[in-house]
Amino acid sequence: MSPEPTVPDHPLLESLDQPYFEPGELADLLRIPKKTLANWRSDRKGPKFHTVGAHVRYPRHFVAEWLMTLDDKADEWMAS
Numbered sequence: 001m002s003p004e005p006t007v008p009d010h011p012l013l014e015s016l017d018q019p020y021f022e023p024g025e026l027a028d029l030l031r032i033p034k035k036t037l038a039n040w041r042s043d044r045k046g047p048k049f050h051t052v053g054a055h056v057r058y059p060r061h062f063v064a065e066w067l068m069t070l071d072d073k074a075d076e077w078m079a080s
């Protein structure tokens with residue numbers, strides 16, 4: 001089994017000690033409806049995810065990468 005990629009944690013994730021998020025957990029963390037995550041998956045937006053059978057899981061490093069891209073986009077917008 002290969003180790004997870006090394007991705008710096010986003011400040012939103014620093015206090016949490018879990019390798020995967022269930023959709024409800026991530027929705028609560030982001031303070032968005034769970035349905036929004038489902039819509040993003042359908043539209044191929046939002047953080048990357050894995051399916052384990054019929055269960056969706058968001059690996060922590062994918063969530064961290066996605067949050068970093070949002071920070072970068074916000075920084076670019078603010079600088080323009």
